[in-house]
Amino acid sequence: xxxxxxxxxxxxxxxxxxxxxxxxxxxxxxxxxxxxxxxxxxxxxxxxxxxxxxxxxxxxxxxxxxxxxxxxxxxxxxxxxxxxxxxxxxxxxxxxxxxxxxxxxxxxxxxxxxxxxxxxxxxxxxxxxxxxxxxxxxxxxxxxxxxxxxxxxxxxxxxxxxxxxxxxxxxxxxxxxxxxxxxxxxxxxxxxxxxxxxxxxxxxxxxxxxxxxxxxxxxxxxxxxxxxxxxxxxxxxxxxxxxxxxxxxxxxxxxxxxxxxxxxxxxxxxxxxxxxxxxxxxxxxxxxxxxxxxxxxxxxxxxxxxxxxxxxxxxxxxxxxxxxxxxxxxx
Numbered sequence: 001x002x003x004x005x006x007x008x009x010x011x012x013x014x015x016x017x018x019x020x021x022x023x024x025x026x027x028x029x030x031x032x033x034x035x036x037x038x039x040x041x042x043x044x045x046x047x048x049x050x051x052x053x054x055x056x057x058x059x060x061x062x063x064x065x066x067x068x069x070x071x072x073x074x075x076x077x078x079x080x081x082x083x084x085x086x087x088x089x090x091x092x093x094x095x096x097x098x099x100x101x102x103x104x105x106x107x108x109x110x111x112x113x114x115x116x117x118x119x120x121x122x123x124x125x126x127x128x129x130x131x132x133x134x135x136x137x138x139x140x141x142x143x144x145x146x147x148x149x150x151x152x153x154x155x156x157x158x159x160x161x162x163x164x165x166x167x168x169x170x171x172x173x174x175x176x177x178x179x180x181x182x183x184x185x186x187x188x189x190x191x192x193x194x195x196x197x198x199x200x201x202x203x204x205x206x207x208x209x210x211x212x213x214x215x216x217x218x219x220x221x222x223x224x225x226x227x228x229x230x231x232x233x234x235x236x237x238x239x240x241x242x243x244x245x246x247x248x249x250x251x252x253x254x255x256x257x258x259x260x261x262x263x264x265x266x267x268x269x270x271x272x273x274x275x276x277x278x279x280x281x282x283x284x285x286x287x288x289x290x291x292x293x294x295x296x297x298x299x300x301x302x303x304x305x306x307x308x309x310x311x312x313x314x315x316x317x318x319x320x321x322x323x324x325x326x327x328x329x330x331x
Contacts, residue, residue: 009325018315019323022140022307026097026117029136035093035119040082042099046287047074048081049272050228051279052200054103056112074284075101078304079118080229081290084258087120088296095119097307108319109250112328115307122300126241126257129301130218133245133253136305137216141314146247148215154203154222154239161207166199166223167238174198181206194275196225212246219244229265230256245305252310255303262294 011019030037047055055074076082079096086094100116117136121129130151138145158166162177175198178184183201211217220243224232227240241257259265266286273283311323321327 006330010321010327010330011323011325015315015323016325019311022311022314023097025139026136026307029139030095030119033093033132035095035121036091038083038086038091038094038096039098040076040079040086040096042076043073044076044082045071045073046081046289047284048077049269049276049284049286050077051272051275051281053077054105054281056101056103072284077102078116080302080304081287083118083120083302084290084297085293087122087298087300088293093119093121106328109309109312111308111320111324113331114320114324117305117307118302120258120300120302122298124301126220126243126255126301129255129303130220130243130245133255133303133305134216134218137245137247137252137310140310141247144314144316146212146215149218150215151218151220154219157207157211157219158202161210162202171195171198174202178202196223199223200226208246208251209249212248212250217246219246227259227268228256229259229268231259247313250309250313251306252313253303253305255301257301258297260294260297260299262291265294266291 009016027037043058047057055077057072057074059072077100079098079100083094083096096116096118098116098118099113101113102110103112105112121132124132134149152160155165155167158164164173164177166174174195175193178198178201181202183205211219220241221233221236221239222230222242222244224238224240227242230240230242233239233241243253243255244251245253245255269286269291273286276283308320308323311317312320315323317323
């Protein structure tokens with residue numbers, strides 16, 4: 001495209017209408033289930049600690065008063081923390097359609113700014129949430145949806161694709177498997193790469209793209225070390241009550257049985273920050289408001305679903321910019 005045409009959107013008017021139609025279906029889906037739409041701040045005081053997520057920093061006052069440091073704010077990577085505070089305050093079942101921003105993410109399936117559907121169900125099991133996720137995805141994909149679906153454990157996915165048990169295999173075997181597939185970690189020298197980094201590399205670049213090829217594939221029972229904000233499985237504390245959904249090799253959703261134990265969540269956040277320091281990543285104070293709210297969080301499950309990726313599958317787009325009016329480079 002010439003510089004003279006750079007002002008134009010990257011999508012057609014038809015694609016805008018397709019996007020609007022899917023947004024309408026999302027709202028109809030939750031309205032039929034009496035789930036309340038909420039709208040939480042895009043600009044937040046505390047970023048996430050997850051080493052794989054990079055929060056964009058914003059300074060509202062570039063010239064603070066003498067002697068007063070300008071406290072940074074952040075563009076949220078997910079509305080999760082604010083939505084959990086609403087749940088703890090008695091909101092009931094809620095959902096949100098919002099833009100989020102994640103730094104250091106660009107590629108066929110990634111734009112730094114994208115649209116997320118996030119929702120929480122009180123009293124649901126993780127299995128019930130997976131059923132609801134499937135129902136929504138089928139409503140959005142229409143004829144493009146695979147006919148079948150499957151539920152497999154994280155362990156089963158590794159055994160099926162690599163003949164490795166991710167819960168017991170030695171770290172050296174994970175490193176060897178990655179090397180045999182010509183996969184390289186960005187964490188540095190091989191001896192500096194953690195077990196989770198090898199697992200995430202193998203899942204993200206080899207196993208995940210093979211999932212959901214002819215069916216919607218739910219992967220559940222992630223290692224406890226990857227629990228994030230999910231509860232551990234009381235029947236097997238080696239794994240977390242967490243799932244991801246794949247379709248056509250694309251990760252669409254990430255769901256949790258939400259952890260409500262403030263002390264345990266604080267310890268996980270602090271562990272994240274220790275890993276961030278080791279990787280030379282920025283470290284910021286924890287979200288104390290979220291931690292204060294967790295004891296009042298009702299027993300609930302929650303999930304985030306990538307709207308733009310789902311739209312890609314619905315319309316047969318190959319790259320995410322084909323469904324975004326203005327990708328970040330042209331925003």
